[in-house]
Amino acid sequence: MPKPTKGPRLGGGPAHERLLLANLAAALFTHERIQTTETKAKRLRPIAERLITFAKRGDLHARRRVLGTIGDKGVVHKLFTEIAPQVADREGGYTRIIKTGFRKGDNAPMAVIELVLEPVSKKPASSKKSAARAETKVAPVEETQAEETTEVEETEVVEDADAAQADAEVAEVEAVEAEEAAEAPAEDDKK
Structure with a gap:
């Protein structure tokens, strides 16, 4: 009514x-x-x-x-x-x-x-949603056995990845390298 x-x-x-x-x-x-x-x-x-x-x-x-x-x-x-x-x-x-x-x-x-006869403009997707989507698309980095050499392996940075995805990958690589560095002295002590 x-x-x-x-x-x-x-x-x-x-x-x-x-x-x-x-x-x-x-x-x-x-x-x-x-x-x-x-x-x-x-x-x-x-x-x-x-x-x-x-x-x-x-x-x-x-x-x-x-x-x-x-x-x-x-x-x-x-x-x-x-x-x-x-x-x-x-x-x-x-x-x-x-x-x-x-x-x-x-x-x-x-x-x-x-x-109001103006054409409707679509709102762009918010940056928070696109950043959340980028985080879910990040591929996990495979862990490798630590070698006795002190050379640091460099990872390939994908040129297509946006800045958020690239930062996430760099952070994961640094975390893996830190774990490898922590494991390397422990293995030396066992020998």
Whole structure:
């Protein structure tokens, strides 16, 4: 069940409010940006976003549902053919409300409501997740028997590995070398 709105209706009666919001929605889809009072803009937002969601579906039933709210076939055609493809990748938030100050005559708070038609930019993967993936992909270093020579074996550094993976490999090699160095005097004592 829809949550009832607080305060008096916009226009007097419920039918007048429905018509007022339908006309505001038609003007928004025609001009893509309208200036109205802040209260009307806030009440218009859910209606406009629901109509855009219907337009994104694009089937005949959705077109008839939108025509039930907006009677102008030209506006509905523009909504389905021009606006819906522009917001196809967007998962919501099709409108933006910007407060513009107060009206000169009656000091009513004014706002601009506009369609958000910019393409959606995907967020890059966070560095913490990519570092965690790199740590899981590090191959374990094979342990070799320590020889009596004091030469240090150098490991090949893979050029493709990113910095985090290379640092992890260097740390593992140093740990292996430290273990070998600790084992070497113990073996000398046994002889």
